[in-house]
Amino acid sequence: MLKALQRRLQGEREEGFTLIELMVVVLIIAILIAIAIPTFLGARARAQDRAAQSSLRNALAAAKTLYTDNDSYATANTTNMKAAEGALTYSTSQANLTASPSPNVVSVNGTATVFTAAVMSNSGTCFYLRDTPGSTGTEYHKVVSATACNANSAPGSFSIPW
Secondary structure, rough: HHHHHHHOOOOOOOOOHHHHEEEEEEEHHHHHHHHHHHHHHHHHHHHHHHHHHHHHHHHHHHHHHHEEEEHHOOOOOHHHHHHHHHEEEEEEOOOOOOOOOOOOEEEEOOOOOOEEEEEEEOOOOOEEEEEOOOOOOEEEEEEEOOOOHHHHOOOOOOOOOO
């Protein structure tokens, strides 16, 4: 005991960290985690939305191909759309879509002059697209936390951009 006191008085220091130093390090790590997690979760939701929007744009490209061939969107049904763009799965215009980790199920509805499509993102957002050649062109709309997501439930007014 006397030797330990003597070493302290002579300026020798014991090796290691104090409890306060360890607690400060743990606090700093906790603050960094608290900042990083919400940022990560926001990026994940945005990525899920972008995947859904990409599927919708690919469906529009397939529908425009059919429109170019037939001068009508009436042939933009699930069978013809699958032949034009096979990477997507097409649903009838009445079936409600659900959130999916891979949003490649697109609800489609084509008439002679209007093509409407919808897709549900895994984040719970329903994205709509309507194309009217020669009139308003292509319009986009989204509904957060949609209860019904299909091509027939598209709103009349497409005022909210992606």
